[in-house]
């Protein structure tokens with residue numbers, strides 16, 4: 001594992017966000033983000049970070065986080081400290097799994113009319129707030145002067161928002177034709193009972209003339225898909241509708257999605273389709289089996305509902321439960337819960353191990369962080385880990401590799417699966433100025 005950390009000192013400032021959280025994005029160069037319906041987190045810069053790989057990547061990142069908290073425990077105000085995490089789908093990926101504590105964290109809680117909090121994580125005492133914010137393109141307006149007496153300072157961006165450069169789509173590692181063959185090979189593996197379900201993805205590359213303005217892309221995603229979680233951690237960004245695990249104290253919850261049709265079709269077709277229900281049931285079962293050992297109770301709905309997004313309908317099950325404490329009363333860490341849940345059959349297959357082997361054989365591109373856990377955890381043990389879907393992996397400032405996949409079960413048709421990947425690529429393509 002590679003890491004950079006020493007004790008962190010945290011200072012906290014309450015602010016108003018006159019432009020809203022998303023309004024700040026186009027002028028900034030965020031290192032991390034997690035936003036839904038105008039609330040959430042934007043991180044700038046890096047105060048501490050670690051990268052990890054292999055089978056114990058979750059444990060390595062959890063150890064780093066625990067030692068960072070222990071080192072910083074004597075410093076003031078570490079309570080609200082938060083870190084962002086992106087873990088690779090596969091233990092064998094060439095990509096790194098990341099934990100990042102941003103230098104500046106802007107947090108807008110549930111109600112966007114409330115004040116927001118800015119957390120500055122610095123290594124030493126005597127941090128000059130305006131200087132740190134200025135380095136990240138932000139300014140506090142109206143703090144400590146008479147005009148604003150009694151009110152909060154306003155946090156505003158200094159520069160103008162960045163426009164999208166000209167972008168174009170280039171072929172990925174797997175052509176459409178090769179994806180059709182991969183799905184056909186997956187169907188053979190289902191027929192010979194190697195697996196019951198297999199999730200196969202393909203990639204396309206978006207190349208741009210100028211550096212991609214990540215803040216602008218995130219704002220476009222957040223505005224077009226407010227019901228999803230818009231994320232950025234390490235090199236992965238997107239807007240996912242799927243929550244792998246959310247932890248609030250001892251409460252754990254998950255939003256399982258599997259079973260998809262286009263919004264241009266009739267939702268009743270999804271509800272009546274046995275094949276889609278089978279796909280969904282396997283995804284729910286894998287989530288329950290994964291986290292059951294860490295919980296004392298778990299509930300899932302008897303029948304899935306329908307989640308309506310601008311581009312697709314999904315079958316959805318919201319699972320809730322309570323984490324089990326060990327003999328000393330300690331709850332499992334959020335990263336351990338995410339590790340136990342990953343990978344569900346929503347993104348891998350059933351049974352997990354042969355499905356993962358087939359994915360490695362049949363897909364051309366290393367998934368990297370795509371379909372892995374992505375989100376944040378805080379010093380109090382709370383966390384949101386989504387599944388990194390409907391997104392892409394930045395290869396450099398001018399290239400983003402997008403991924404989209406779908407579940408294959410007996411009866412699936414390669415052409416329909418290919419069409420599903422097109423619909424799932426649409427949010428990113430549109431946010432990147434394509435597909436309009």
Ligand SMILES: C=C(O[C@@H]1C=C(C(=O)O)C=C[C@H]1O)C(=O)O
Nearest residue numbers: 257258259260346404405406407
């Ligand atoms: C694999 C993806 O999505 C997953 C697969 C789904 C399906 O097969 O119906 C639905 C939602 C996600 O769990 C993706 O978006 O790339």
